[in-house]
Amino acid sequence: MxxxxxxxxxxxxxxxxxxxxxxxxxxxxxxxxxxxxxxxxxxxxxxxxxxxxxxxxxxxxSKDDLMATVARGTLAALRDSLAAGLDLTRPVPDVLRAALRQAARLGQTHATEFRALNRISLNLRGPDEAPRLTLADYEETYRAEEALLRRGQEEGTLRDFDVRVVAVTYQGAIDAMLAYLDEHPDVDPDRYADTLAELLLAGIAVRR
Amino acid sequence: MxxxxxxxxxxxxxxxxxxxxxxxxxxxxxxxxxxxxxxxxxxxxxxxxxxxxxxxxxxxxSKDDLMATVARGTLAALRDSLAAGLDLTRPVPDVLRAALRQAARLGQTHATEFRALNRISLNLRGPDEAPRLTLADYEETYRAEEALLRRGQEEGTLRDFDVRVVAVTYQGAIDAMLAYLDEHPDVDPDRYADTLAELLLAGIAVRR
DNA sequence: AATAGTATTGACCAATTGGCCAACAAGCAA
DNA sequence: TTGCTTGTTGGCCAATTGGTCAATACTATT
The missing domain is CATH 1.10.10.60 (Homeodomain-like)
Structure with missing residues (x-):
């Protein structure tokens, strides 16, 4: 040639x-x-x-810039997508139930986004060892959740508990649910979400 | 030269x-x-x-072999380490409380192992897209937990609920707790564990 | 048709990757 | 000493990595 x-x-x-x-x-x-x-x-x-x-x-x-951009954009999109379907004026236990359902469904329809976001946030790190996607990026999501819980305590539908612990636990439960549903497509998301909601609410709602 | x-x-x-x-x-x-x-x-x-x-x-x-070996060994070591400190003859709620504390402490003393295990299991995959560390590797841990819950139901200390959902939630709560403690070294692990135990037990224990 | 501006490529780079293996060093047995 | 076995190295490999850049192809405007 x-x-x-x-x-x-x-x-x-x-x-x-x-x-x-x-x-x-x-x-x-x-x-x-x-x-x-x-x-x-x-x-x-x-x-x-x-x-x-x-x-x-x-x-x-750079590649890191790409990953950071993708992660932040996806996080925001998912958060908005979840928030969009919620009626925040309702009693807090109802909101929580709805949020759980919504999350379960999102986990199905946006499985790709969830998985990718997970992996990027776990792998992407800055020049040193410090993760590049810090808690700060999740802080907004986090704070909203705590605010909701506190409102529930004020309106008298939720018991008195450590808001931080519950918020963390709640998030962990959601992650676990999504991972589980991801690996078990046969399970009905709504059913799982409802069961989980009852479980969590039994722990934090006022006894009737 | x-x-x-x-x-x-x-x-x-x-x-x-x-x-x-x-x-x-x-x-x-x-x-x-x-x-x-x-x-x-x-x-x-x-x-x-x-x-x-x-x-x-x-x-x-190969590198994958190395990672798989490390992961499996670490998983087994952590599981044994946790099980070692538990007295399974006690009432199930007590066992759960103890297990939560133990896990919280392990998260501190074996932070390196936990973090590494997490990352390997999330990143390591086989020739195709299939993860190389499947649920099967965690199955043993999993099953033990469900058995414990079922025993609690039989002995009458735990309510009637979907064992699977609770087991998954429980594991998710532990992971979340470990991640949180990892990022907040100021928080007292025992205190967090106890708070979490109360929270979870309020959801699954029989009402007194 | 000429011009200008934007979008896009492909070739190239030094560095690093996982993996291989012939050589060699150290201790032990004869 | 002489060998034999086990442990260990370092040099080498082709492939791939993230990244840069001059050259180009396309579109719109004139």
Whole structure:
């Protein structure tokens, strides 16, 4: 072959920055969720997005930047998605029940996002050993939950307990539920969520 | 420099297979726990163990084999360590309380092991996308927990509930507790464990 | 058709990866 | 001493990594 063949004149589709970014984010989520963080190299992500490596770097800078961007965006999207379906004016126990159901459903419809988010937040770290996605990023979610619990105590539907412990436990229970439902597709999410809700409420609601 | 300098005659310490293996396992746990799974290359692990890369491969085969070995060994060690401190002849609620305390303490004394185990099990996967550490590896822990709950129901100290849901929730609560204590060293583990125990027992114990 | 501006590529880079293996060192037995 | 076995190294490999950049292809405007 001569050293300078005529370029193969590949077909190129131009999308514009906005849509390309979204496309790459999506590809990142999928690669991470389906094949794990380790497997998610820039080359692999670019390939999944049907785009060259160079473009990924061009739009997102370093790989860490890409991951951080994807994680933060996904976290916000999931949070909004969950909050959207809630009627916060109702009594707190009802809100909790609804939130649990909503979370269980989200775990099904947005399994990819959940899995990817999990892995990124666990693996992505800064220059030293410090995790790059700190509690601060989850703090908003967290605080909202504590506020809700406190309101329940004030309105008299919830007992007196350590709000922090309950909030942590509650989140842990949700994570466990999502992991379990993820591995057992046969289980009915709503049923599980309701059972869990009764269990938790029995622990924190005022005795009737 | 001549192409064949006399070999620098490095100082070499011989330990014997058994102790070397243990040393390498320890190094693996530490690197993974302190710097993340991604950072834990064979070179880095070998370095942390004060040993050449070749030796790690020699004793453990592939990197995946090493990780799987480390994970399974650590899981078993932690499980035994927890079980050792429990008196299973006591009433189930007491056993649960004790187990929670024990877990909280283990989370402190064996933080490295817990963190590493977590990361390995989340990142290590087989040739395809399938995780290499499946639920089956955790099944033993799991089943013991369900058996305990069922015994509580039979002896009349626990209410009637879905054993599976409670077991999953219970495990999730423990994980959440460990993660929280890990990030908040100021919190007293025993106090947290006791609060959590009351919370959970309020949900599953028979009303007095 | 020429121009300008944006979108996108592919080739290239040094560094690192997991894995392999011939050589060699150390202790033990003869 | 001589060998034999076990432990250990370091150099080497092809493949892949994250990242950069000049060159290009496309679109819109003139």
């Amino acid at each position: 001569s050293p300078s063949d005529p370029a193969p004149t590949r077909r190129r589709e131009r999308l514009g920055e906005e849509r390309r970014r979204a496309q790459i984010v999506r590809a990142t989520l999928e690669v991470v969720a389906h094949h794990g963080y380790e497997y998610a190299s820039l080359a692999r992500i670019a390939d999944a997005a049907g785009v060259s490596k160079g473009l990924v770097s061009h739009y997102f800078g | 001549s192409p064949s300098d006399p070999a620098p005659t490095r100082r070499r310490e011989r330990l014997g297979e058994e102790r070397r293996r243990a040393q390498i396992v320890r190094a693996t746990l530490e690197v993974v726990a302190h710097h993340g799974y991604e950072y834990a290359s064979l070179a880095r692990i070998a370095d942390a163990a004060g040993v050449s890369k070749g030796l790690v491969s020699h004793y453990f085969g």
